[in-house]
Every structure is written in structure tokens, then in C-alpha cells.
Amino acid sequence: MKSVQSDRLGRRALIAALATAATLLGPATLAQKPVSLLNVSYDPTRELYVEFNKAFAAHWQKKTGEVLGVRQSHGGSGKQARSVIDGLEADVVTLALAYDVDMLSKKAGLIPADWQKRLAQNSSPYTSTIVFLVRKGNPKGIEDWDDLVKPGVSVVTPNPKTSGGARWNYLAAWGYALNKFGNHPAKAEKFVADLFGNVPVLDSGARGSTMTFTERGIGDVLLAWENEAYLSVKELGPTRFEIVVPSLSILTEPPVAVVDKNVDRRGTRAVSQAYLEFLYTPEGQEIAARHHYRPRDARVAARYASTFNVKVKLFTIDELFGGWDKAQAAHFNDGGSFDRIYTRK
Amino acid sequence: MFLHKTLLKRHSVLPGFDLALGFALLYISLIVLIPLSAVFLKTFTLTWQQFLDATTTPRVMASYRLTFGASFLAALLNAVFGFIVAWVLVRYTFPFKRVIDALVDLPFALPTAVAGIALTAIYAHNGVLGQWLPFKVSFTPLGVWVALVFIGLPFVVRTVQPVLEDVNRELEEAAATLGANRWQTFGKVIFPIVMPALLTGFALAFARALGEYGSVIFIAGNMPMVSEITPLLIITRLEQYDYAGATAIAVVMLVASFALLLLINLLQSWARKRQGGLA
Amino acid sequence: MNTAALPAKAPRAVAAGTAPRRIRAATAEAPWVRMLLIGLALGFMTLFLFVPLVTVFYEAFKKGWDVYVAAVSEPDALSAIKLTLIAAVISVPLNLVFGVAAAWAIAKFEFHGKNLLLTLIDLPFSVSPVIAGLIYVLVFGLQGWFGSWFIDHDLKIIFAVPGIVLATTFVTFPFVARELIPLMQAQGIEQEEAARVLGADGWQMLWRVTLPNVQWALLYGVILCNARAMGEFGAVSVVSGHIRGQTNTLPLHIEIIYNEYQFAAAFAVASLLALLALVTLVLKYLVEQRVKTQLRCDGDRSE
Numbered sequence: 072m073k074s075v076q077s078d079r080l081g082r083r084a085l086i087a088a089l090a091t092a093a094t095l096l097g098p099a100t101l102a103q104k105p106v107s108l109l110n111v112s113y114d115p116t117r118e119l120y121v122e123f124n125k126a127f128a129a130h131w132q133k134k135t136g137e138v139l140g141v142r143q144s145h146g147g148s149g150k151q152a153r154s155v156i157d158g159l160e161a162d163v164v165t166l167a168l169a170y171d172v173d174m175l176s177k178k179a180g181l182i183p184a185d186w187q188k189r190l191a192q193n194s195s196p197y198t199s200t201i202v203f204l205v206r207k208g209n210p211k212g213i214e215d216w217d218d219l220v221k222p223g224v225s226v227v228t229p230n231p232k233t234s235g236g237a238r239w240n241y242l243a244a245w246g247y248a249l250n251k252f253g254n255h256p257a258k259a260e261k262f263v264a265d266l267f268g269n270v271p272v273l274d275s276g277a278r279g280s281t282m283t284f285t286e287r288g289i290g291d292v293l294l295a296w297e298n299e300a301y302l303s304v305k306e307l308g309p310t311r312f313e314i315v316v317p318s319l320s321i322l323t324e325p326p327v328a329v330v331d332k333n334v335d336r337r338g339t340r341a342v343s344q345a346y347l348e349f350l351y352t353p354e355g356q357e358i359a360a361r362h363h364y365r366p367r368d369a370r371v372a373a374r375y376a377s378t379f380n381v382k383v384k385l386f387t388i389d390e391l392f393g394g395w396d397k398a399q400a401a402h403f404n405d406g407g408s409f410d411r412i413y414t415r416k
Numbered sequence: 417m418f419l420h421k422t423l424l425k426r427h428s429v430l431p432g433f434d435l436a437l438g439f440a441l442l443y444i445s446l447i448v449l450i451p452l453s454a455v456f457l458k459t460f461t462l463t464w465q466q467f468l469d470a471t472t473t474p475r476v477m478a479s480y481r482l483t484f485g486a487s488f489l490a491a492l493l494n495a496v497f498g499f500i501v502a503w504v505l506v507r508y509t510f511p512f513k514r515v516i517d518a519l520v521d522l523p524f525a526l527p528t529a530v531a532g533i534a535l536t537a538i539y540a541h542n543g544v545l546g547q548w549l550p551f552k553v554s555f556t557p558l559g560v561w562v563a564l565v566f567i568g569l570p571f572v573v574r575t576v577q578p579v580l581e582d583v584n585r586e587l588e589e590a591a592a593t594l595g596a597n598r599w600q601t602f603g604k605v606i607f608p609i610v611m612p613a614l615l616t617g618f619a620l621a622f623a624r625a626l627g628e629y630g631s632v633i634f635i636a637g638n639m640p641m642v643s644e645i646t647p648l649l650i651i652t653r654l655e656q657y658d659y660a661g662a663t664a665i666a667v668v669m670l671v672a673s674f675a676l677l678l679l680i681n682l683l684q685s686w687a688r689k690r691q692g693g694l695a
Numbered sequence: 696m697n698t699a700a701l702p703a704k705a706p707r708a709v710a711a712g713t714a715p716r717r718i719r720a721a722t723a724e725a726p727w728v729r730m731l732l733i734g735l736a737l738g739f740m741t742l743f744l745f746v747p748l749v750t751v752f753y754e755a756f757k758k759g760w761d762v763y764v765a766a767v768s769e770p771d772a773l774s775a776i777k778l779t780l781i782a783a784v785i786s787v788p789l790n791l792v793f794g795v796a797a798a799w800a801i802a803k804f805e806f807h808g809k810n811l812l813l814t815l816i817d818l819p820f821s822v823s824p825v826i827a828g829l830i831y832v833l834v835f836g837l838q839g840w841f842g843s844w845f846i847d848h849d850l851k852i853i854f855a856v857p858g859i860v861l862a863t864t865f866v867t868f869p870f871v872a873r874e875l876i877p878l879m880q881a882q883g884i885e886q887e888e889a890a891r892v893l894g895a896d897g898w899q900m901l902w903r904v905t906l907p908n909v910q911w912a913l914l915y916g917v918i919l920c921n922a923r924a925m926g927e928f929g930a931v932s933v934v935s936g937h938i939r940g941q942t943n944t945l946p947l948h949i950e951i952i953y954n955e956y957q958f959a960a961a962f963a964v965a966s967l968l969a970l971l972a973l974v975t976l977v978l979k980y981l982v983e984q985r986v987k988t989q990l991r992c993d994g995d996r997s998e
Contacts, residue, residue, distance in 0.1 A: 142939065142940065143939050144936055144937045144938045144939065145937060146937050154854060154937075156837065157837050157838060157853065157854070158835070158836045158845075158846060158854055160846070178838070179838065278954040278955075279954070282954065286956075286958070306956050336846070336847075
């Protein structure tokens with residue numbers, strides 16, 4: 072079951088293990104293996120963590136002499152949270168929304184309820200926002216949210232019921248409508264309903280939607296995470312797509328957390344904590360910025376100011392919706408606004 | 417000993433009944449029954465009203481219509497064309513017949529995910545077939561139907577083939593001597609013999625299509641109320657941490673599948689009795 | 696029983712006095728009907744089977760041989776291959792043993808509840824893979840029946856290899872049994888009874904009489920069981936945990952690289968499974984010829 076990489080690490084780990092005390096390793100069954108962490112993350116961070124894990128492993132080895140292997144699991148944010156609740160032994164989770172991490176606490180008692188305060192910036196070392204990805208030349212002339220509800224415009228977004236990214240999309244649209252119609256919930260609902268009237272297919276995850284838009288050629292505009300949009304343009308060709316940033320969007324704060332119950336059982340608390348803290352260091356922030364996440368560190372942000380559209384006005388979920396619990400209950404749970412929109416169709 | 421006494425209908429001199437049946441029952445219980453019961457037990461934590469609520473919302477009902485409807489239509493198409501393919505394979509010779517015969521089992525052998533991405537690529541609007549079609553296939557209920565036809569294809573052919581092969585030519589010749597033309601012979605002599613097998617094959621294809629996930633999930637549009645299959649809704653419930661709701665829908669599907677399968681086995685039993693074998 | 700396809704016989708209904716015309720047997724259709732049926736059958740098969748199969752290989756090689764080789768030899772792909780093989784190597788023999796036991800009980804004895812048992816055996820065929828995965832999560836997951844007992848004792852079932860093997864075993868459960876049962880039922884019990892009379896005990900009977908009679912059907916069932924075991928997607932996806940390089944089987948790995956925009960690579964790995972499918976079909980065809988012969992011999996024998 073081990074990959075080629077961990078076999079190599081295994082040999083070196085034996086030597087390292089002789090030097091470092093057995094207290095750093097977990098139960099007896101793990102005595103011969105190198106230290107390994109499992110990072111359960113959501114879809115768009117694949118590339119980010121490939122680079123970050125390498126950097127952190129190098130840093131950790133320099134600091135403690137311990138050889139570290141970080142395994143990754145990716146999937147839809149909600150699906151990943153559910154897997155951890157069902158027993159996937161994550162040492163850290165790096166998910167799309169705080170609501171999913173809250174579930175680890177509420178449904179399984181894996182982390183304490185005040186987890187979000189334990190790391191700086193609400194446990195979000197990097198942020199992103201929701202932007203539009205359009206075809207090169209922007210043939211439908213899409214500039215802002217209003218253009219998405221026009222007839223004849225086809226919008227691609229994932230299903231808010233299954234995708235964390237889709238929920239950010241939904242709330243961004245709703246937030247814009249609230250702003251436009253002076254905080255009138257009914258008008259906002261109509262706006263979002265019109266938008267979803269223009270949606271031809273709901274994939275279950277953000278990557279699925281991106282594929283539908285870019286590869287299957289469906290839709291005029293894709294609602295996407297900013298970093299995902301940049302990645303698409305880079306991977307699939309700047310000659311095919313361009314990014315349009317709306318006037319107003321939501322500040323998405325994907326959180327990270329140590330999973331207490333698991334790290335205590337596996338004895339990996341120290342390294343897991345260091346792993347997450349490394350995200351806040353200049354080196355970690357550089358890596359995030361390189362992968363098109365907005366860094367929190369002001370200096371790194373300044374260096375990357377040209378790549379990020381800084382004119383967009385950003386609101387947070389706390390400001391407009393009172394936090395994830397309220398937003399989830401009002402919009403995405405059964406009987407919420409999304410269900411109303413869809414049963415009316 | 418225990419099984420011997422309670423279940424056996426007729427005394428048999430052959431040994432091993434207890435061991436064989438005992439082991440089989442144990443294995444089934446461990447691998448199939450006990451885990452399956454987890455689904456039912458979880459559902460029983462709901463009140464009857466909650467169960468009805470979970471399984472009869474408009475969105476769930478729409479998914480039943482799609483899943484059961486598309487499966488039924490796919491099995492129907494497979495029944496018609498599967499019969500033709502079986503007929504052609506049994507009765508005629510033509511070039512590449514052996515290749516075609518072997519290819520019929522491709523859906524059995526090919527992984528569902530592979531079938532899924534291939535079909536999606538073909539019928540997308542820029543795909544090799546999709547670009548010529550005036551209507552959309554990928555991401556519509558039609559796409560779901562195409563995927564289900566693919567995976568159900570072997571069932572009808574393989575169930576009908578052996579029976580067709582066994583049809584006694586002398587019966588047909590007798591009918592011809594009595595003045596029947598080919599169509600009459602087919603309708604009154606051949607088809608009734610093959611009908612039980614055709615029904616069985618249809619029911620098998622239907623049952624298989626009901627449960628299919630891997631190939632459909634790539635090509636379905638997953639629009640609520642339009643192109644969501646029921647297994648997807650089970651997953652949606654799970655993602656919302658509503659385990660009981662997920663198991664409720666799963667129970668509905670399981671009961672439907674079980675009923676279908678029981679029907680199939682009764683059909684096969686009836687067909688076998690007709691031909692004079694062990695019931 | 697006349698089962699061989701005989702060449703067209705002399706016609707019986709040639710009207711007296713008519714000029715000789717193209718004759719055909721009374722048991723054959725008009726040529727146009729034949730052509731039409733063959734055309735329809737071939738068209739149907741091409742559209743629904745041939746095109747998808749070709750597409751897999753076409754897309755796999757679209758970006759060239761190098762991309763293909765790189766895709767199938769990268770570490771994650773290799774560990775996926777390994778995991779797929781492990782799952783198959785464990786689940787297939789288990790299901791084989793079960794299949795023989797169940798077929799023995801069902802084909803050689805009459806007992807109450809036989810139809811029920813047959814239905815239960817067939818159940819995994821129509822249970823959705825999502826449900827198949829879900830049931831194991833409900834039993835072995837942290838929130839399941841055993842709760843944290845497994846994890847506390849450091850035994851990983853779900854989201855690890857054992858869970859994947861369990862889900863694979865469930866899904867491929869009926870294959871061997873379903874191949875053996877009809878054949879053994881057709882063969883009846885005379886040979887076994889004869890063996891009994893000659894003094895054989897149960898195991899000798901099984902090993903020397905029954906199994907040799909069904910060896911090809913057995914092989915056939917094993918081949919199909921293996922193909923499905925290696926290709927299962929839905930059920931494994933639910934119990935896998937998607938840990939890269941560790942708990943991803945080949946079908947899951949395909950989904951992952953497909954979602955990373957590496958389409959040629961995804962189809963390249965998919966082509967491995969498609970190749971396996973084709974090999975399966977060839978083997979199956981060869982075996983099937985033997986099964987047909989066996990059925991015919993037994994049919995003649997039991998008359």
C-alpha cells in the first residue's frame with residue numbers, strides 16, 4: 072500500500088528514528104514507519120498542497136531531523152468532512168468552509184467547538200473570492216452579476232447541496248442582490264432564482280463544474296473560486312478563457328484545523344500544529360499566493376498585488392449572513408431558499 | 417443436521433447439505449444481510465411520518481421518475497434490440513460474428529467509470545457523435561438512458577440466446593408443413609418459447625439499471641427535478657449529515673430491487689417447470 | 696435434441712407449375728428480413744458498444760505514446776494498480792468458495808426457501824453501489840455500530856484496504872454462484888448419486904465428479920467476478936477515503952486524474968482496464984465454447 076516515495080522514506084526514517092525518541096512516534100504498531108500526516112482537503116487545493124507539503128517536509132526535517140510524509144485526500148468539502156466523521160483518520164483538515172469543520176465538532180466531537188479561534192485570522196491562512204470565468208473575448212459581454220440573470224446567458228455552477236464552493240457562489244450572488252435591492256430578502260431570492268434559471272447543469276463538485284464549462288463547452292460563464300479560475304486559465308490556455316471580477320463578491324475563508332482526537336491518538340499533535348502554522352509563515356504564504364490564493368500576510372500580498380484584482384469589494388459571511396450556521400439553515404438545509412427555488416421551477 | 421431436518425423437502429442421499437447451506441448462509445449473512453440490515457435499522461429510527469417525508473419530497477419523486485423511468489425504457493430498448501441481436505447471432509452467419517458475440521459481454525467486463533467518461537465524451541455537444549445530433553444527449557435524461565442501455569445490453573442477449581438455440585427446428589418445420597408463413601411461425605411457435613427468457617432478461621436489465629451509478633453519474637446533468645438519479649440523492653442526504661434520510665431512500669430502492677428480483681426468480685422457476693426440470 | 700444450426704433444407708411449399716425461383720427453406724426468413732435484422736443488430740452494437748470502446752483507446756493515445764507511458768507508470772497509478780489487484784485477489788477466491796457451496800445446496804437438493812435464497816444471492820446485482828458502500832460505513836464507521844472500537848484498537852477497516860475489499864466482495868458476490876447454479880441444475884444429481892453408490896464421500900464427490908463437470912462454468916464465473924472486482928467504482932468510492940497513493944483503486948484513480956484536466960492520462964489508465972475487459976472477453980469466449988459443449992452432452996445424457 073505504500074507508494075514508492077514512502078518506501079524510500081521508510082529506510083531513512085529508521086535511521087532518523089534511532090536519533091529521535093520514540094515519544095515522537097505513535098502506538099507501537101507505527102514504530103517502524105516514518106511520521107506521516109494525513110491532510111484531508113477539498114478539491115481545488117491539489118496543486119497547492121503538492122508544493123506546500125514538499126516545503127514543509129524539508130522545513131520539518133531541518134528543524135527536528137524527523138522525516139515526514141504527508142498524504143493527501145481530496146474531494147468535495149462536505150464529502151470529506153463526512154468521511155472524517157465516519158472515521159477517516161485525518162490529522163489536519165483544510166476544507167472549503169467553516170460549516171464543514173464545525174460538523175466535525177458537532178457530529179463527532181473530534182475537535183472542540185471553539186476551534187476557529189485557535190489559529191489567526193479565524194483559522195483561514197489564505198482567502199479567495201468568487202469570480203467569473205468566461206470565454207476568450209467575452210462574447211456575451213459579462214461584467215457583473217446583473218449580466219448573469221439576463222435571458223440567453225447560460226451560467227455554470229455546482230450544486231450547493233453537495234459543493235462547498237457552490238454555497239459560496241450562491242451567497243455571493245445573494246449578497247450582491249441584497250446590496251442592490253437594499254436588503255430585501257424576497258427580491259434577493261428572486262434574483263438568485265433567475266440566476267439558477269440560467270443554469271443548465273449542476274455538477275456535484277467545483278471541479279466537475281469547471282470541467283463542464285471548459286471541456287464540455289457548456290455555458291457562457293462559470294462561477295468559480297478565484298484560484299480555480301486562474302488555474303483553469305493557466306492549465307487550459309489563456310487563449311481560451313479570461314477572468315472577469317465582479318464589482319462585489321464574497322470573501323471566502325477556507326479554514327484549516329487540527330483534528331484533536333486523531334492527533335492525540337496518533338501522537339502527531341506537535342507536527343500537525345507546526346504544519347498548519349507553517350501556512351502563516353512568509354514561505355507558506357508565498358506558496359499560497361503562487362497558487363492564486365490571497366495571502367493574509369500584508370507584505371506577501373503587496374508583492375502579488377498585480378495578480379489579484381484588488382478593486383473588488385468583498386464582504387464576509389459574518390457581515391451579511393450572520394455566520395455559516397444561519398446561512399446554512401436559511402438557504403441550504405431542507406426547506407431553505409435553494410429548495411424553494413428549485414421546487415418552484 | 418438442523419438444516420437437514422427443517423428445510424429439506426425430500427430426502428436425499430447426497431451429503432454435504434448442512435455444510436454447504438450452512439456456510440452459504442453464514443457468508444451471505446456476514447457479507448450481505450447484516451450490513452444491509454444496518455440500512456433498515458437506521459431507517460427504523462425514523463417515525464413513519466418522517467420516513468414518508470424523507471422519501472416523498474418532490475425532488476425525490478422526480479429522481480424516482482428518472483431512475484425507474486429511464487431504467488424501464490432502457491430495459492425495453494434492450495429487450496427489443498437484444499432479442500434481435502440474439503436472433504441474429506443464433507440463426508445467421510455473417511462476417512465478424514464471433515467478434516460481435518464476444519463483444520456483447522463488454523458492459524459486464526468494462527468498469528462503469530470508464531464507460532461513463534467514454535459515453536460523456538462521445539455525446540457531449542463537441543463529441544464525436546454529439547456534434548451531429550440536433551438535440552443534447554450528455555447531461556440530459558437522454559444521456560442517462562444511453563448509459564443504462566449500455567450496461568443492460570448483455571442481459572437480454574445472454575438470457576435469450578441459449579433458449580433460442582434450444583428451439584427445436586422440427587417445430588418450425590411442422591408449422592411450415594401445416595401452412596404457416598414465417599411470421600405466423602415466429603409469432604405462434606418460436607416467440608412463446610422464448611418469451612419467459614425475454615421477460616427474465618428484461619427484468620434483469622431493469623434491475624441492473626436501477627442500481628447503476630458509476631457510468632451514469634458522469635453523463636447525468638444532476639439538475640434537481642430534472643436529471644438527478646436516486647443514488648445521487650442518497651449521497652446528497654449523506655453530505656447533509658442526514659444518515660437516516662439517506663437510508664430511508666436506500667430502503668425504498670432496496671425493496672423495489674428485491675421485489676423485482678423475486679419476480680425474476682419466480683419467472684425462471686415457472687419457465688423451468690414448463691420445460692420439465694427441477695423447480 | 697436437434698440443436699445444431701442445420702443448413703437450409705429443401706423447401707416444402709413450392710407451388711406446382713411455377714418456374715423455379717430462388718428457393719429457401721421453410722424455416723428461413725426472406726433475405727431482406729435477414730439483412731434488415733443483421734443491419735439493425737450490427738447498428739445497435741456499433742452505436743452502443745463499439746464506439747465507446749474505440750473512444751477509450753483513441754482518447755488515450757491522442758497525446759502520444761509518451762504521455763500514455765507516463766500516465767500508467769507514475770507512482771499513484773502504480774499503487775492504484777496494486778490496490779486493485781489486492782482487492783481482486785482476496786474477493787474472488789472468497790466468492791468462489793461461496794459460489795460452490797451455494798450452488799451445491801441449491802442444485803442438488805430441494806428445500807424450503809430456495810427461491811428466497813436465490814433472490815438474496817442476486818440482490819447485490821441490483822443494489823446501487825452507493826448503497827453497497829453506505830452499508831459498510833454504517834457498520835464499521837466511527838458513527839456506526841462498532842463506533843470507535845476498531846480505531847481504538849488501531850484496526851482500520853473503513854477508509855482503508857479492508858473496507859475496499861469488503862465492498863468489492865459484496866458487489867461481486869453473485870457472479871460465480873450464478874454461473875454454476877443453472878448448469879448444475881441442468882446436470883441433475885444422477886452422477887453424484889452414482890458416486891454415492893460407489894462409496895464416495897462428500898469431498899470426493901465434489902472434487903472428482905461435480906467440479907470437473909462444471910469446470911468451465913466455474914472458470915467463466917471467476918473471470919467475470921474478477922473483471923467486476925477490478926472495475927468497481929461506486930461502492931469503493933464511498934468507502935475509500937481517497938488517500939492518494941494509498942486507498943485509490945484504478946477506477947478511482949481514473950476519476951481523480953480526469954478531474955485534474957489530464958484527460959489523455961485518464962483515458963490512458965482507463966485503457967488498461969478496457970484492455971483487461973477485452974482479455975476477459977476473449978477468455979470468456981473460449982471458455983463458453985466448452986460450456987456449450989458440456990450442456991449439450993448433459994442434455995443428451997439426461998434424456
